[in-house]
Amino acid sequence: MTDWNPFSPTFEYEHIDARTLQHSAWVGHRRFSYDLIRFYRPRLFVELGTHWGASFFSMCQAVKDGALPTSCYAVDTWVGDGHTGQYNNEVYDTISSISSTLYPHFSHLLRTTFDEALEQFEDGSIDLLHIDGFHQYEAVKHDYETWLPKVAPNGIVLFHDISIHGFGFGVWKLWGELTAQYPSLEFAHSAGLGILFPKGTTDQYDTLHLQWAELRQKYANT
Ligand SMILES: C[S@@+](CC[C@H](N)C(=O)[O-])C[C@H]1O[C@@H](n2cnc3c(N)ncnc32)[C@H](O)[C@@H]1O
Structure with missing residues (x-):
């Protein structure tokens, strides 16, 4: 059995x-996602919803440090959505520069x-798909259903914001439906992360x- 290394x-x-x-x-999921990439060694990682890049670049950092053959x-x-609000080109320009400077190729x-x-x-x-777009129920369900055929055998789908109720967020509802059908793990902190x-x-x-009880507690405090 493969070891999990923090x-x-x-x-x-x-x-x-x-x-x-x-x-x-x-931000509270950076350490876990980094360790997940090093452990799972996906060939192809795709993120839906990146904004300033906290999640995307945390996983790119793991690919770089581990010299993994992963395409991200x-x-x-x-431009933003109904929950982030609209934002300007400075965001894309900044993260485009970070992408080419730190994580080229x-x-x-x-x-x-x-x-x-x-x-x-x-x-x-796609070995690892991270869904973190518009968080309304219909939107996240659409993103999941349209991208599921792209996911590889034994692939993993991450969902952010499974813990947020109210504000028009509906990831929690989709998450409840999916966990009744498929194996899953979850964190409640930092708005919740479903695996x-x-x-x-x-x-x-x-x-x-x-090891989940132990890992859940460990990463909730990192
Ligand atoms: C919650 S933010 C992503 C946060 C990011 N993962 C992080 O680590 O902070 C959601 C992003 O999804 C994008 N988005 C929402 N719906 C989209 C769609 N249908 N197509 C493309 N981008 C979309 C928005 O522009 C926004 O930047």
Whole structure:
């Protein structure tokens, strides 16, 4: 069985521009997502919803540090949505520069809608999909259902904001429906992170599942 190793990374992007963190409810999941990439070693990682890049660059950092053969794609219009509000080009310009400076060759920014990006990926090709777009129930359900065919056998789908009720957020509702059908793990902190295994599991899932009570507590405090 593969071992889970907790690392102590330096997240280089935050030293280039601290705004990568300031607007993100995601920061409490940086250490876990970093360790997940080092453990799971996906060939293809795709993120739907990147904004300032806290989640995307945390995972890119793991690819860089581990010299992994992972291709990373961030999909976003970089104009905002009904929950983030509209924002200007400074966001895209900044993270585009971080991507090419710190994580060249393997990090790619696709400035388009999630629907338009679908045709760029083969069915069954994405080992790790992170869904963090517009958080209304209908929107996140659409994102999940349209991208699920792209997920590889034994692939993982991450959902941010599973703990947020109110404000028009509905990820919690979709998450409840999916966890009734598929193996899953979850964090409640930092707006909640769901880890779904909708295409089967391997011994890597067993490793995580067996240690989950301990890991859940550990990463809630990092
Ligand atoms: C919650 S933010 C992402 C936060 C980010 N993962 C982080 O670590 O802070 C959601 C992003 O999704 C983008 N977005 C929402 N719906 C989209 C769609 N259908 N197509 C492309 N981008 C979308 C918005 O522009 C916004 O930047």
